[in-house]
Amino acid sequence: MNTVASTSGLPDARERGWLTPLELALLGAIWGASFLFMRVAARDFGAMPLVEVRLALGSLVLLPFLWRARAQFPAKLWPKLAIIGAINSAVPFMLFAWAAQRAPAGIGAIANAMTVLFTALVGFLFFHEKIGARRAIALVAGFVGVVVLASDKTAGGDQVGWAVAAGAAAAFLYGIGINLVRRHLTGLPPAAVASATLGTSALLTLPFAIANWPTHAIPMKSWFSATMLGVVCTGLAFVMYYRLIARIGASRASTVTYLIPVFGVAWAWLLLDEPLTVKMGIAGAMILGSVALSQRVGK
Template identity: 35%
Template sequence: MGLRSLLQLLLLAALWGGSFLFMRMAAPVIGPAILIEFRLLFAALFLLAVALLMKRKLQTRKHWKHYAMLGWFNSALPFLLLAYAAQTLSASLLSILNATAPIWGSVLIALRFKTKISLKNIIGLLLGIAGVALLLGFDTNLLLPGSGIAVITALGAAFSYGIASTYAQGAASVEPFANAHGSMWAATFLLIPLLPLFPAQPTSDSTIIGAVILLGIFCTGVAYLLYFRLIAEVGAASALTVVYLVPIFGVLWGYLLLNEPVGWHTLLGGSIILTGTALVTGFNPRALLRRRATANV
């Protein structure tokens, strides 16, 4: 991976890590559903502008069911669940719990396609569970009312990403940018019926309004573009290493901008979860570097 791709990877991780910061800032103020509706809408409009510039068509009539499935499980539902949890949980804890998504995805894919779950995968899954237990057992935020439901919804968001990954494995092939653009519009419309279920509170606070705009345009729209650009440049395996960087930035932004405490349990629990994720997904940094070196020969 060259310097340019590495910088793009770090920027992507910083943007996705920042999404937990902005959700933590805005969700308790304006409510989770309206926050995510604006997040999706701003991202969809941004991607529409890019599509018009690039002259990319969605072929909505052909792929609308695919966009709806992906939009619900990969955007609308997990975004809403995370925003709901962000009313109670810290940005740091949210970003680390979200890192369990590849674990759920790998397990669901193995069950869906009836592939054997190896001992390494089982160990990885158990490590992920142990890491979550360690995080939750020593986090003082869990003494707050509603924290138990918040943890369940945060893990539910990670599980939803796992469902999306499983679906994508057997879905019809659609080019990556169209997937991002089409699913974002689908998610925007699918969330509208749920808005009355979650109370919304208008605000004139420029900080909160700025957080919503940054969340939608940069942490979602721009981040998607960066991700798919990385896939094109360095391959899916290399691009997916962002999973291991996002919690680092999630914890960093929470500490620097929200004064969230970072205890030993945060660092140790997060490390255990990421180790379990690496085992389940088969991530091997040495093998990855060897492949890149061979490709550059």
């Protein structure tokens, strides 16, 4: 990961002018596709085995970053990494995989956008951060959007509400995890931290994955989806994200949050023929609008 800024002047600025939007769009497309891959693979793997494959592959892709920074990861740090990994990776991944067995991929993608709002809420509730009137309004609007989404029976039957609840719980755990990473792992190389937390999560999940491993043969399309989920949507996507943060800053990089639901719904509609409903549109607009409001300067 190269964090050194170029000194070549105008040509570099011109390159970044098109490169940054392109990389943000690509990252949004990749993370949006993760809900598509979960929807396909979760039916054959089950939630726990699928999460194990995702965690293990993602950790292996990022392992070179951890190996390079291994001197910064003493033994006393690993219990903390394991706890944060469970909160920020293992359990949320399992909840989204569980939801993918019960509702269209677009449902999880839209619920995932609540992560930004939950991050602010957790910071306010547990870490004494100011939330402000604008973010408070955004939180209320986002929660109303989740309720609208959960009420959309036409999107996938009676289990949509449970799937939305699982997705919202996963987003809340992401909010906790992000705050914990900020306070306890700042200063460590982010890609190395991601490899460590994914790896410890894979070890924690392994006994449950073995106990629930399917007895039937798993089709190749599900193996392909699980592999893409781990290698591309987890490992390589983290590398892209941290490169963006190094080049344009965390605030601008976080705008990818707005693109994930759009791509998630689009991929599911194009490739899985999943429905696009009015309530999904309303809920998506409310949640993304609330996220945009919460991110405005002066909040």
